[in-house]
Each structure stands twice: as structure tokens, then as C-alpha cells.
Amino acid sequence: MPFIANTDEQxxxxxxxxxxxxxxxxxxxxxxxxxxxxxxxxxMNEQQVSGHLEKLAEKNHARxxxxxxxxxxxxxxxxxxxxxxxxxxxxTAYTPYQPELAQGTLQAMYEFQSAVCRLTGMEVSxxxxxxxxxxxxxxxxxxxxxxxxxxxxxxxTVNPIYRVMIESYTRNLSIDLEQTCCGExxxxxxxxFELIDxxxxxxxxxxxxxxxxxxxxxxxxxxxxxxxxLLIVSVYPISLGLHKPPGExxxxxxxxxxxxxxxxxxxxxxxxxxxxxxxxxxxxxxGRIIGETVDTDxxxxxxxxxxxxxxxxxxxxxxxxxxxxxxxxxxxxxIYLSLMGKQGLAETAELCADxxxxxxxxxxxxxxVEPHFHAKWxxxxxxxxxxxxxxxxxxxxxxxxxAAGFPLSRYYRGMExxxxxxxxxxxxxxxxxxxxxxxxxxxxxSQAGGSR
Amino acid sequence: MSGGGMNEAKxxxxxxxxxxxxxxxxxxxxxxxxxxxxDYLREAPPxxxxxxxxxxxxxxxxxxxxxFGVDTGFYPLxxxxxxxxxxxxxxxxxxxxxxxxxxxxxxxxxxxxLTQGALEVIWRTDLLLRELTGMAGFTMQPxxxxxGELTGIMIMAAYHRDRGNSKTTVLVPDxxxxxxxxxxxxxxxxxxxxxSDENGLMDLDALREQVxxxxxxxxxxxxxxxxxxxxxxxxxxxxxHSVDGIAYYDGANMNAIVGRARPGDFGxxxxxLNLHKTFATPHGxxxxxxxxxxxxxxxxxxxxxxxVVKREDGTLALEYDRPKSIGYIAPFYGNFGIVLRAYVYxxxxxxxxxxxxxxxxxxxxxxxxxxxxxVYRQAYDRLCKHEFVISPSKAMEEKGIRAVDxxxxxxxxxxxxxxxYFPTIVRESMMIEPVETESKETLDDFAEAxxxxxxxxxxQPEVLTGAxxxxxxxxxxxxxxxxxLNIASL
Numbered sequence: 001m002p003f004i005a006n007t008d009e010q011x012x013x014x015x016x017x018x019x020x021x022x023x024x025x026x027x028x029x030x031x032x033x034x035x036x037x038x039x040x041x042x043x044m045n046e047q048q049v050s051g052h053l054e055k056l057a058e059k060n061h062a063r064x065x066x067x068x069x070x071x072x073x074x075x076x077x078x079x080x081x082x083x084x085x086x087x088x089x090x091x092t093a094y095t096p097y098q099p100e101l102a103q104g105t106l107q108a109m110y111e112f113q114s115a116v117c118r119l120t121g122m123e124v125s126x127x128x129x130x131x132x133x134x135x136x137x138x139x140x141x142x143x144x145x146x147x148x149x150x151x152x153x154x155x156x157t158v159n160p161i162y163r164v165m166i167e168s169y170t171r172n173l174s175i176d177l178e179q180t181c182c183g184e185x186x187x188x189x190x191x192x193f194e195l196i197d198x199x200x201x202x203x204x205x206x207x208x209x210x211x212x213x214x215x216x217x218x219x220x221x222x223x224x225x226x227x228x229x230l231l232i233v234s235v236y237p238i239s240l241g242l243h244k245p246p247g248e249x250x251x252x253x254x255x256x257x258x259x260x261x262x263x264x265x266x267x268x269x270x271x272x273x274x275x276x277x278x279x280x281x282x283x284x285x286x287g288r289i290i291g292e293t294v295d296t297d298x299x300x301x302x303x304x305x306x307x308x309x310x311x312x313x314x315x316x317x318x319x320x321x322x323x324x325x326x327x328x329x330x331x332x333x334x335i336y337l338s339l340m341g342k343q344g345l346a347e348t349a350e351l352c353a354d355x356x357x358x359x360x361x362x363x364x365x366x367x368x369v370e371p372h373f374h375a376k377w378x379x380x381x382x383x384x385x386x387x388x389x390x391x392x393x394x395x396x397x398x399x400x401x402x403a404a405g406f407p408l409s410r411y412y413r414g415m416e417x418x419x420x421x422x423x424x425x426x427x428x429x430x431x432x433x434x435x436x437x438x439x440x441x442x443x444x445x446s447q448a449g450g451s452r
Numbered sequence: 453m454s455g456g457g458m459n460e461a462k463x464x465x466x467x468x469x470x471x472x473x474x475x476x477x478x479x480x481x482x483x484x485x486x487x488x489x490x491d492y493l494r495e496a497p498p499x500x501x502x503x504x505x506x507x508x509x510x511x512x513x514x515x516x517x518x519x520f521g522v523d524t525g526f527y528p529l530x531x532x533x534x535x536x537x538x539x540x541x542x543x544x545x546x547x548x549x550x551x552x553x554x555x556x557x558x559x560x561x562x563x564x565x566l567t568q569g570a571l572e573v574i575w576r577t578d579l580l581l582r583e584l585t586g587m588a589g590f591t592m593q594p595x596x597x598x599x600g601e602l603t604g605i606m607i608m609a610a611y612h613r614d615r616g617n618s619k620t621t622v623l624v625p626d627x628x629x630x631x632x633x634x635x636x637x638x639x640x641x642x643x644x645x646x647x648s649d650e651n652g653l654m655d656l657d658a659l660r661e662q663v664x665x666x667x668x669x670x671x672x673x674x675x676x677x678x679x680x681x682x683x684x685x686x687x688x689x690x691x692x693h694s695v696d697g698i699a700y701y702d703g704a705n706m707n708a709i710v711g712r713a714r715p716g717d718f719g720x721x722x723x724x725l726n727l728h729k730t731f732a733t734p735h736g737x738x739x740x741x742x743x744x745x746x747x748x749x750x751x752x753x754x755x756x757x758x759x760v761v762k763r764e765d766g767t768l769a770l771e772y773d774r775p776k777s778i779g780y781i782a783p784f785y786g787n788f789g790i791v792l793r794a795y796v797y798x799x800x801x802x803x804x805x806x807x808x809x810x811x812x813x814x815x816x817x818x819x820x821x822x823x824x825x826x827v828y829r830q831a832y833d834r835l836c837k838h839e840f841v842i843s844p845s846k847a848m849e850e851k852g853i854r855a856v857d858x859x860x861x862x863x864x865x866x867x868x869x870x871x872x873y874f875p876t877i878v879r880e881s882m883m884i885e886p887v888e889t890e891s892k893e894t895l896d897d898f899a900e901a902x903x904x905x906x907x908x909x910x911x912q913p914e915v916l917t918g919a920x921x922x923x924x925x926x927x928x929x930x931x932x933x934x935x936x937l938n939i940a941s942l
Binding site: 003013014017018020026055074080083090099113114128214216245266279288301302311316324327329334342347350403425432 | 460461463464465472473474475477478480481482483484485486487488489491492493494497498499500501502503505508509511512513515516517518519520521522523524527529532534535536537538540542543544545546547548549550551552553554555556557559560561562563566567568569570572573580583584586595596597598599601602606609629630631633634635636637638639640643680681683685686709711712713714717718732734735736737738739740741756778779780781782783784785786787788789790792796799800801802803804805806808809810811812814815816818819821822823835837859860863868869871872874888889890891892894920923924925926927928929930932933934936937938939940941942
């Protein structure tokens with residue numbers, strides 16, 4: 001039997017020593033509750049299962065030249081990241097309940113927390129959450145716990161995938177969710193100020209926003225603080241190699257998706273949520289937190305701390321129902337950040353911006369392709385308007401081996417012809433040129449077709 | 453494990469040397485960005501460490517030597533099912549055509565056709581889990597067990613909303629894992645704790661008094677955290693159904709009965725499974741996990757968006773138009789990489805493999821229980837399933853020996869300790885789950901260590917209270933950690 005060590009002889013011996021028969025082992029399950037023979041396939045061995053999965057993998061088109069982003073990016077991953085994180089001592093361990101056997105995980109998580117603080121300009125961080133969307137939900141709940149208010153303002157430039165998640169999570173709760181609309185790319189001060197009132201506990205923004213546009217939210221932070229609300233900023237960590245961190249803008253809570261820090265895209269997960277805040281709020285922060293201490297011999301040690309916030313102690317009064325974190329993903333992220341280092345992260349961010357800027361000028365030179373917004377300050381993504389529905393053009397370009405971008409009509413009304421194009425350091429000048437030629441060809445082809 | 457003479461742990465930031473680097477700069481082939489606004493840039497790069505690649509490799513390799521996983525040794529952590537994680541699943545999850553797949557691809561026109569292989573993994577895993585649980589359909593979206601619980605309670609709430617029921621309470625046994633009451637509370641319900649009877653099972657008489665029109669449902673783990681199967685589980689489900697409540701099965705302990713009994717046949721309406729437990733995906737030091745949720749036919753409309761469905765032409769697609777759905781609980785299709793690993797494991801085991809899992813998990817637990825029961829205090833002296841709970845004997849307690857001392861002494865003998873101080877309904881509890889992938893020899897060695905510890909408890913208790921001696925640190929001061937809070941090096 002696969003992965004079972006006991007031999008038939010040993011099983012007989014063990015049963016004998018326990019004074020049980022094989023049937024006795026399940027005697028406490030009443031016969032009428034036992035399953036009849038289950039309709040499951042015959043087991044495969046390692047070679048067979050590898051062959052089957054390799055065939056399935058071939059049915060995916062993962063190797064398109066991709067300009068897809070929207071919060072999830074195809075960055076380069078140094079070989080040392082998976083090599084170190086896949087070590088069995090890390091990967092096959094569990095929650096560090098016994099600190100003497102988990103100093104590796106514990107110290108790495110403390111280092112992850114430190115790296116998140118240094119990136120975001122905040123004072124405290126936890127040891128990670130499931131993903132960027134649940135991190136935003138937890139950040140919102142944390143802000144409402146701190147302010148004891150129930151109104152949330154969320155800007156339309158925040159990732160729409162996260163906005164629909166927040167809508168789902170709050171449906172059964174008495175939370176008043178207000179979303180802005182119809183801005184001009186950057187967060188509309190007029191609209192957001194209009195929505196913030198004395199019941200607002202949290203204002204949720206994103207930088208760079210879903211359209212790729214960069215902003216400085218210090219004025220919104222001030223406005224919110226004057227009215228007793230907290231500012232939550234969701235952030236793309238690679239951009240922080242170059243851009244002003246939310247901590248410097250007066251953000252109270254910073255959250256985000258850490259997939260870009262050395263994790264593969266992997267069709268949507270496992271990913272890495274992070275959350276950081278101000279020291280004065282640390283007891284309201286959800287999830288696992290690792291702290292430094294000393295042992296009985298005064299040696300530096302690391303342990304899980306502030307556990308009275310958590311579900312295994314507080315049960316239904318806990319700050320969150322979260323029981324674990326995304327430890328292995330956080331480990332990958334801290335290894336990635338250590339390899340990139342101070343200069344490497346800044347250079348990678350710069351390279352992403354360079355490619356995007358070049359692609360923007362190259363693509364907007366195509367007749368009929370126009371920038372959607374006036375704002376021209378963007379990091380590695382931008383929105384273009386095509387002369388026809390973007391979804392159709394993108395569909396045609398797939399045949400050319402391109403995932404040209406994301407059609408915004410899926411989430412934004414009035415943006416039928418708009419495409420979100422994302423660049424990372426992996427895209428080359430040649431690939432950008434190929435995209436430009438293919439796009440020009442696709443548009444010409446359809447115009448020629450239309451005039452026939 | 454390194455000895456006590458080791459140098460004090462140094463943070464990676466403390467090893468930084470100005471100007472050193474691990475990666476070499478890629479020259480830009482496109483010139484510099486003209487779309488960056490200097491006002492928005494940071495003054496200096498973030499203070500990340502400056503190290504060579506070898507520095508980083510040595511740092512994390514050294515950290516790994518101060519960690520203990522299933523690959524290192526026996527890890528009988530109760531209710532966590534620390535079974536062996538097959539290496540082949542890692543290789544398959546790293547295949548570029550899975551690992552490199554962008555989750556937005558299916559949202560492009562005809563994009564589902566670009567990801568048929570990945571959708572097939574999700575679809576087939578759903579079918580296999582249905583068969584193992586008796587549910588009518590699964591969502592793979594929950595990102596962990598506790599996330600599955602929250603999803604399940606949200607489905608429960610959506611059902612009652614749809615029926616026009618005004619329900620306010622969820623019943624949870626006092627032996628339940630803390631996530632159960634926390635999940636119910638976060639979904640907006642009041643939690644009512646149901647006591648256990650003298651046999652360690654949910655007290656049915658108490659339950660009868662607690663069930664009323666306000667009851668939205670019950671959350672039950674079976675076998676429970678004491679390793680005991682409740683033969684009256686169907687009565688409990690029937691009772692809940694009598695007030696139009698929902699019976700929720702927490703699959704944390706599914707390993708005990710997998711392939712032999714199905715929660716659907718007990719009368720449960722919602723099931724969550726922990727792929728990182730029963731289905732052998734690595735625990736990762738505490739995540740990433742995966743907690744698929746299955747439901748009976750009547751609850752299918754409430755499952756989260758999106759759902760993989762098979763079309764008439766045999767191709768697979770993602771269904772988004774689900775008006776009664778609870779909505780989006782994860783950005784895409786769950787922790788796909790974890791579902792993929794579990795799918796590989798499901799295929800490798802097959803029907804006979806799962807029968808072997810539950811048989812050996814239960815046999816190993818009862819074998820170890822029998823070996824220890826005369827020396828340690830056994831919470832419930834009867835047949836257990838995959839795990840059991842013991843405590844220090846009276847004689848040990850008289851010498852001042854607590855569960856924590858036994859745990860630390862086990863560390864010196866090369867074992868990961870059991871879960872201690874949970875479940876809380878047993879004093880000084882040690883919850884032991886030996887899992888099916890461990891051999892008789894390992895169990896014998898562990899039993900011998902436990903018996904030696906019991907002897908030392910009476911003869912030389914100071915040896916135990918001074919443990920562990922073999923690790924780089926000993927009993928870190930948790931009070932100091934909380935009081936002088938240092939959670940980041942800035």
C-alpha cells in the first residue's frame with residue numbers, strides 16, 4: 001500500500017498486542033453508517049501519476065507571452081528561493097507550538113515581519129495572511145475594531161477582485177460599505193472626501209492602483225484622521241523598491257498581495273497576504289505574530305506572541321478565526337527579498353517601470369490606440385483604449401501566442417474598449433515589439449474587414 | 453540539531469555588508485522610464501540586507517537545521533495529521549505549465565480553453581472528494597481549514613436568508629477546535645457551547661435542551677478531538693434538521709474514517725476537508741493549506757463563485773452566473789498548487805490506499821494507546837480512532853511533572869511532542885496522533901521514550917524539568933516576549 005510502512009505481519013502482531021481484531025478497529029461506527037464500497041479508481045504509482053499529470057499540464061497554455069497583471073505578476077524567481085524553501089525541515093513542519101523545534105520557522109517569520117515593516121514604512125507586521133484579498137478584509141475589520149465604527153469607504157481604483165471579496169464577507173454583517181465611482185484614474189479627492197463622515201472607520205485605497213497609476217495619499221490620510229477614520233493602503237511590494245511607502249503617507253494599516261516576492265503564479269495560489277500597522281494598534285491586529293525573547297540561558301529566541309488575541313484561546317471572542325498563516329510563502333518572500341537586497345529590489349522595480357514606459361510609448365504610437373487616462377504617472381501598468389472592444393482584440397491575439405492584457409469591461413462600466421497592460425522585468429524589448437506589431441495587425445485586419 | 457555551544461542566532465539583517473549583492477543587475481534594453489514622478493519616489497531604497505547568494509543560502513540552511521518537520525522525525529501532533537508528504541507532488545506542482553499559469557487567463561475570451569488542464573485537476577478532485585464524503589459538490593476556494601469553516605457558515609447563513617429563517621445561534625461542542633466558535637462568530641452568529649458527557653462525546657440530552665428555533669446549525673468534528681467516534685452522530689444531525697438547522701462536519705479528523713464512512717451518510721449537509729491533513733500536502737510551518745467545502749444537493753446554489761462545470765461538448769468552464777452564491781471568498785480558484793498536490797495523492801492512493809490509510813491510522817493509535825495506558829492517565833479508556841488523549845499520572849504530578857515537561861523531554865529523545873493542553877476539557881492533556889505512514893518500529897521507539905520519561909518523572913524529575921538540552925534554545929520566555937514586545941527589527 002502506498003506510503004504505509006507496516007507489513008501484514010506487523011499488523012497482525014500489533015492487533016494481537018492490542019487485543020483487537022481488524023474488524024474491531026471500526027466497531028464504534030454503526031454498520032448502517034459505514035460506506036459501501038467506494039467508487040474510486042485503482043491507485044497509480046509515481047511513474048504513472050507523473051505521466052498523467054504531465055499530459056494534463058500540456059493542456060494549459062502557460063507559455064503565452066504575457067502582459068497580464070492586475071495584482072498578480074510574472075516576475076523572475078532566483079533558483080535559491082525554491083531550493084531553500086523546499087527543504088523538508090521547513091516544508092513538512094507545522095505551527096511552531098514547540099519553539100525549541102521551530103527556531104528556523106520562527107526566526108524566518110520574525111525576519112519576514114521585519115522586511116514587511118521596512119518595505120512599507122510601518123512599525124509592526126504579522127507573520128502573513130492567506131492572500132491580498134483576505135488581508136484587505138482583515139485590515140478593514142481591524143480598523144473597525146479600533147475605531148468602533150461601521151462605515152467603510154473603498155475607492156473604485158482598488159482591485160475589483162478584492163472589492164467583490166469584501167462585499168461577500170460583509171454581506172452577513174452590519175457594515176455599511178460605500179464605493180466611489182467614475183473617477184479619472186487617480187483617486188478623486190472630491191468624491192472620496194464627500195463619502196467620509198463621522199461614522200467612517202476605514203478608507204481603503206490602493207497604490208499603485210488597479211489602473212497602474214501612482215499617487216500620494218497624505219492629504220487623504222489627513223482628511224480621514226481629522227474625522228477619526230483610519231487609512232488602509234493596499235500595496236504592490238515590488239513597487240516599493242522605488243516608491244514612497246504608505247507609512248510615509250500617513251497610512252494606519254498597510255496590506256497587500258506578496259505573490260510578486262518570489263512566488264509562482266500557480267493559477268491563483270498559494271499566495272501571500274501581508275498586513276502591517278502602527279505599534280499602538282498591534283493588539284487589534286489579526287493572525288500569528290512572532291516576537292523576540294530570551295531562553296532560560298538568556299539566549300536570543302523567537303516565539304509566537306500575543307496569542308490571547310487568537311482563536312485557540314479566545315474562541316468566539318478572537319480578533320479573527322485565522323489559525324495559521326502562509327508560512328512557507330512568507331519564507332519564500334523573505335528569501336527573495338534577502339537575495340534581491342537593498343539595491344536589487346530597487347533595480348527590479350526600475351526595470352519594470354522602464355519596460356512599461358517603453359511599451360506605453362510604443363503602443364500609443366499605433367493609430368487608433370489612445371491612453372485612457374490623462375494621468376501619466378504609472379509604475380508597471382497602464383490602460384489603453386482600442387478602437388473596438390478590448391475583449392475581442394485580446395481574443396484574436398491569443399492565436400498569435402500573446403496574452404496581450406486584461407479587458408477592463410469585465411469590472412468597469414464604460415470601459416468596453418479599455419485594456420490593462422502589465423510589464424515585469426521579464427518582458428523584453430523584442431516581446432514588446434512583437435505585441436505592438438501584432439496589435440497593429442489585429443486592428444488593421446478588423447478595420448479592413450469592417451470596410452469590406 | 454546543533455548542540456548548546458552554538459553561536460547566538462544572528463538576524464539576516466545583522467549579516468548585511470554595505471555594497472555586497474546576490475543578484476546582478478539586468479541592463480535595461482529599453483531606456484529609462486519617463487512615467488515616474490520624482491515626487492512619488494522614496495528617498496532611499498528600503499533597508500533590505502546586502503548579502504552574497506552564499507550568505508543567503510547558508511543563513512536559511514542554518515535556520516532549517518533548527519527546525520523539525522515530518523522529514524526529520526516522528527511528529528505525533530494530535531488533530532494535525534502530520535503524515536508523510538510525497539515528494540512527487542512537489543515536482544508536479546513545479547511543472548512550468550501549472551506553476552506559470554496566470555489566474556486571469558480564463559477570464560479572457562475563450563480563455564477557459566487555455567487552462568483546460570488546470571480546470572480538469574479541480575474538476576476531478578471535486579469528483580473524488582464527493583465520493584469520499586457523500587457530498588454533491590465541492591468548492592476548492594477556501595485557502596485553509598479555518599477559511600473553509602467560515603465559508604461553510606456563510607453558506608449556512610445564505611441558506612437561512614433564502615428560506616426567510618431568522619436564526620441567530622450556532623452550536624459547538626466544548627471539545628471543538630477554537631476555530632469553530634471563532635468562525636461562527638465572525639460570520640455573525642452567537643455561539644452556544646454544548647458540553648461533553650462522561651464518555652467524552654457530545655451530551656445529547658444537553659443538546660436537546662439547547663436546540664430551538666434560533667438554531668442555525670451545529671459544527672461537529674467526528675471523531676472528535678479526543679479521538680472518539682460518536683455512534684449517535686446521525687441522531688444529532690436529525691435533531692438539527694428538525695428545526696431546519698444545518699449540520700456542519702469539520703473534516704479535521706477525516707483521516708480516521710476516510711474510505712470507510714462518509715459524513716454525508718451520517719446526515720451532514722456541509723463538510724470541509726483539510727487537504728494538508730488527510731490528503732498529505734505539506735503543512736509548510738503553518739500554511740499554505742487548503743480547505744475545500746462540500747455541500748449536499750440543496751445547498752449547491754450557495755457555493756462561492758466561480759465553479760468548474762463540464763459543458764455539453766465535454767470541455768470544462770468556469771461558471772460565474774450564480775445568483776444565490778455567497779460570492780467571492782478567494783480571488784480565484786483557491787490554493788490551486790495545494791489542490792494539485794492533493795489530486796496527485798488521491799490518484800496514487802485509490803480505493804484500497806484509503807482503506808489502508810484509515811486502518812493503519814487507527815491501528816497505530818490503538819497500538820500506542822495500549823502501550824502507554826498503564827503508565828499515563830488515559831482520559832477515556834476505550835477504542836479510539838486516529839488519536840487519543842493522555843495526561844501525566846498522579847504519581848508524576850506529585851513530583852511536579854506537567855505535560856510541558858514530558859513534551860520537552862521528548863524533544864531530547866528526537867521526537868516532536870504531541871499537542872499539549874488541548875483539548876482543554878482534559879487537564880494536562882497530551883493529544884497523540886501517530887498517523888498511518890509511521891512504522892511499528894517508530895511507535896515502539898516512541899513508547900519506549902515515553903516509558904523512560906515516566907520512570908524519570910518519579911526518580912529524577914529534575915532531568916525532565918530541565919529539558920530540552922539538545923536544542924539551540926531551551927524554554928524561551930513567552931511572558932517577556934509579550935511584555936517587551938519586539939516583533940520587528942527596524
